[in-house]
Amino acid sequence: MAKFRLSFTNRWLRLAFVLAVVALAFAGARLFALGLLYVCLAVWAFKRWREHKRGLAYVLAAALVVGVALYGFAAFEVWSMRAWRARHFGDAVLLAADGTYEGEGTGRRGPVKVAVTVKEQKVADFEVLEHYDTIPIASAAFDELRELLQGRADVDVDAVTGATMTSYGAVNAARDAVWKGVADAPRLSWISKITLWFASLKVQKVTIHSLAVLFIVVLLFDYTIQAALVEGTGQSLNCMDCQTCVGACPVKRVEGKLFPMEMVLRARLGDYDEVARLMEYCVGCAKCAAKCPAGISAPSVAAAVAQYLRKQKREEEAEFFEERV
Ligand code: SF4
Ligand code: SF4
Incomplete structure (x- = not known):
């Protein structure tokens, strides 16, 4: 392998x-x-x-x-x-054992966490522990929900007008909480x-x-x-796609793609193994180096490849590319 x-x-x-x-x-x-x-x-x-x-x-x-x-x-x-x-549906509070349970729903902007206290098959308390919705609107809705829920034998109340998503999130969180108090619930x-x-x-x-x-x-x-x-090579790989190097290069096309542009593109994407493979087609004339307005050339790409190979402990291959710098 x-x-x-x-x-x-x-x-x-x-x-x-x-x-x-x-x-x-x-x-x-x-x-x-x-x-x-x-x-x-x-x-x-x-x-x-x-x-x-x-x-x-x-x-x-x-x-x-x-x-x-x-x-x-x-x-x-x-x-x-x-x-x-x-x-x-509707039986959660009746089936739940006495205690305080935490549940989670999804409000307008993210999760809503609540705690519901059940006592003698009724909601004794409802508290919002965490939410990400707009504070004044959400706070008013949560206060209203608290009043609606206290003393009820279920948590199936309607959404508060003006804060529909927020209150749906809180009611769903309350349902989730109460189900945790039901021993038989999956x-x-x-x-x-x-x-x-x-x-x-x-x-x-x-x-x-x-x-x-x-x-x-x-x-x-x-x-x-x-x-x-490319750190340490003194070169940039910011090719502008002007194709001047292609015009200067005697090879021009490799495997149906523009050369050395394909090699530069691969280097930009970090596919250095592919760069190393394409570099085999380069005859090392350095004509691209003289023409590129961004200072990129086959030699500068070779320097980056050599550095990559050294980091990979592929010394022999690195030496081959260093000779081309
Ligand atoms: S000449 Fe330089 S900038 Fe222009 S396409 Fe070739 S590598 Fe890119
Ligand atoms: S050094 Fe390589 S890539 Fe640059 S012009 Fe010569 S053959 Fe083409």
Whole structure:
């Protein structure tokens, strides 16, 4: 089996890493980020499989299947729990043992956490512990809900006018809380709880802001890593796509693509193994170096490749590229 080297110069692995960070940091984009992360890992595994580096590809494919299966199992548990609650709709407070229970719903801008105290089959108290909605509107709605709920034998009250989403979130959170006091009610297994925490099934609301943040973070992070890769070469990889180098290069086209532009593009994307492969076509005349307005050339790309190979401990290959700098 080919030796595995984990490298952030691999675009798919790098994107997967960034998406994992985004998934941890931004709950609103978590499901979306995890979906993209899966796509990145699947593409990476497929590429390795195609390159006959199959051992790790199989392990990764198995991990992806297990992840999807876990998510499916968690979604099924959520569905069956909701179905059970729907069948016993309206009975939660009557069935619940005395005590204070916490529950969670989704308000207008995010999760709403509440605590409900049940005493002698009635709601004794209702308190909002955490929410992200607009404070004056939400506070007034929560006060009204508290008055409505206290003394009731159920939590099925109407939404407060003017704060519909917020109050729906709080009422759903109250339902969730009270069901926790019912001994016979089905509960999520710990494995589903962990899976749902990762996927944040409860916070599926993907906001436009979180998607914008996701896009900016990936873009910035990706180019920041790229800059770190060329550190020490004294060169920039900010190609302007002017094609002057193509005009100067005696090779001009490789595998149907413009040369050396394809090589520069690959370097910008961090696919240094591909750059190293394409570099075989370069005859080392340095004509591109004299023409490029951005100061990029095959020699400067070779310097970046050599540095990458040195970090990978591929000394012989690094020497080959250093001769071209
Ligand atoms: S000449 Fe330089 S800036 Fe223009 S396409 Fe080639 S590498 Fe990019
Ligand atoms: S150094 Fe390589 S890429 Fe640059 S012009 Fe010569 S053959 Fe083309």
